[in-house]
Amino acid sequence: MTETLFQHRKQPEICPQCGSPLHIRQGKKGLFLGCSAYPQCDYLKPLQVQSEHKILKQLTEVCPHCGRPLQVKQGSFGIFIGCSGYPDCHFIVQEKQDEPEQSFACPECGKGQLVARRGRQGKTFYACNQFPRCKFTLAGQPYQVSCPNCGANISSLKKSSETHRTFVCANRLCKHIFDVEIAD
Known part of the structure; x- marks a missing residue:
């Protein structure tokens, strides 16, 4: 008996699309499993569950669409107020931006404003x-x-x-x- 009872045997995870082994890769959003047959097969599986946003504060106001409370959140484009029922409800509070008194033609292209x-x-x-x-x-x-x-x-x-x-x-x-x- 040369084999130990508790020997670790690594079983490679197989790509469900093409059957090739999956390898651990590093991306801008963290670690993921990627197909070794890339670029012919583009299968990806994230290793970490990453939230799209971080909740900063629970508000007392309610969402006008679904009635759930609103939250102050930090997303990839900055801080915003959104519904706590995301992803079922996609309500986001939009600030009314003050438009300039005049509209100006773009000095570079001349076509846009x-x-x-x-x-x-x-x-x-x-x-x-x-x-x-x-x-x-x-x-x-x-x-x-x-x-x-x-x-x-x-x-x-x-x-x-x-x-x-x-x-x-x-x-x-x-x-x-x-x-x-x-x-x-």
């Missing part, structure tokens, strides 16, 4: 609505103020005081910083 967007950390920026064809973005709210250096007609406000405002040219090649005095 600059619209307010919210970044991953919740900060508002302005971008062309022709994305992904045009990737123009502006960190601050656009204003119809001409740049004295290049003549571009859109600038963003950098700083404001009682006597003057400091603007940054929206032209990517210029980025000139200039002051405009406030008339009383």
Whole structure:
């Protein structure tokens, strides 16, 4: 009797799609089992159950769709308020974003309009609505103020005081910083 009674025998897990052995792989969302016949077979099996969002706080308000309580959650695009009944109920509280007083034509492509967007950390920026064809973005709210250096007609406000405002040219090649005095 050369074989021990409690010897560990590794049984490889088999791919249900093609029958090849599965191997442990590392991805951006953690470990997973992937088919060894990749790219011919694209079978994946996650090893860790990952929640799409983390619950930060339980709220007393109820969901208008299903009546369950709302929760403050952290997701892949930042913090949001959603229904505790997810995935049965997909209700999310949408903030009404303040649109700029004027609509501005995109200075880069000329076809699109600059619209307010919210970044991953919740900060508002302005971008062309022709994305992904045009990737123009502006960190601050656009204003119809001409740049004295290049003549571009859109600038963003950098700083404001009682006597003057400091603007940054929206032209990517210029980025000139200039002051405009406030008339009383």
